[in-house]
Amino acid sequence: MSEDRTRGVALVTGASQGIGRAIAERLAREGWDLALVARRAEVLAEVIASLADSGVEAAAFPCDVADSSAVEETVHQVLERWGRIDALVNNAGISRDALLIRMKEEQWSQVLRTNLDGSYHFIRYVAPGMMKMRAGRIVNITSVIGQIGNAGQVNYAASKAGIIGLTLATARELAGRGITVNAVAPGFIETAMTQDLPESAVKELFERIPLRRLGQPEDVAALVSFLLSEDASYITGQVLNCDGGMVMG
Numbered sequence: 518m519s520e521d522r523t524r525g526v527a528l529v530t531g532a533s534q535g536i537g538r539a540i541a542e543r544l545a546r547e548g549w550d551l552a553l554v555a556r557r558a559e560v561l562a563e564v565i566a567s568l569a570d571s572g573v574e575a576a577a578f579p580c581d582v583a584d585s586s587a588v589e590e591t592v593h594q595v596l597e598r599w600g601r602i603d604a605l606v607n608n609a610g611i612s613r614d615a616l617l618i619r620m621k622e623e624q625w626s627q628v629l630r631t632n633l634d635g636s637y638h639f640i641r642y643v644a645p646g647m648m649k650m651r652a653g654r655i656v657n658i659t660s661v662i663g664q665i666g667n668a669g670q671v672n673y674a675a676s677k678a679g680i681i682g683l684t685l686a687t688a689r690e691l692a693g694r695g696i697t698v699n700a701v702a703p704g705f706i707e708t709a710m711t712q713d714l715p716e717s718a719v720k721e722l723f724e725r726i727p728l729r730r731l732g733q734p735e736d737v738a739a740l741v742s743f744l745l746s747e748d749a750s751y752i753t754g755q756v757l758n759c760d761g762g763m764v765m766g
């Protein structure tokens with residue numbers, strides 16, 4: 518990590534709301550300078566404004582993670598500003614649910630392009646700088662759905678299972694350069710993504726959570742923060758669940 522007053526520069530995607538915003542808030546409290554990515558510039562600006570008292574530098578980089586050249590340009594801009602990216606958190610994600618036989622090509626490809634390609638794009642363009650520094654932390658947000666599947670979410674499950682494979686292979690490639698790569702698998706977290714689920718589905722999910730509460734974005738942010746810390750320097754190629762015990766073992 519850098520030797521100045523901050524803990525380094527962290528790039529967080531999907532930082533305009535939900536889990537990504539909670540990660541940004543947590544990392545700001547811990548002294549990370551922040552490059553925040555999402556598509557909606559005006560919402561990112563609100564997040565940046567809310568971090569004004571934290572004493573760290575935070576800047577918005579509006580970008581569609583599915584667009585490879587836009588990601589390349591974004592990483593270039595972040596490096597121009599700070600000269601380094603010490604940590605990358607690939608959190609941006611969407612769901613477009615439908616049963617397999619009713620799912621449209623567009624629903625399939627939108628989810629794969631955002632969730633899986635988006636994570637690949639950022640790793641692709643951030644990794645070279647980390648390799649030169651011989652240090653870095655990458656955390657990819659997957660999901661329990663990528664581990665156990667869910668009816669109506671073949672696109673989402675495939676994208677999140679893909680992120681696990683991406684994490685494991687990248688961890689092996691980059692370990693020799695001192696870069697750790699891990700995935701965090703949240704369970705049911707209360708955000709905009711889950712707020713429209715029918716009450717019956719929430720009740721059923723609740724029954725499957727041994728800790729008997731829904732997760733909060735801050736629960737996930739705490740785990741991400743740990744994985745970015747010095748204390749996690751001997752952990753790589755892992756999928757860590759943050760799910761109240763939904764998936765065990």
Ligand code: NDP
Pocket residue numbers: 530531532533534535536537554555556557558560580581582583608609610611631658659660661702703704705706707708709710711
């Ligand atoms: P939200 O829908 O609340 O937030 C999604 C974020 O991703 C927003 O900031 C959105 O910003 C950004 N985003 C979406 N598409 C793009 C894109 N193409 N380019 C750039 N940014 C994009 O979701 P959550 O906070 O709930 O989810 C965050 C991550 O956690 C996702 O990867 C999700 O799959 C995962 N997850 C969530 C769970 C839950 O229960 N909530 C459970 C397991 C995993 P904008 O619209 O401005 O682009």
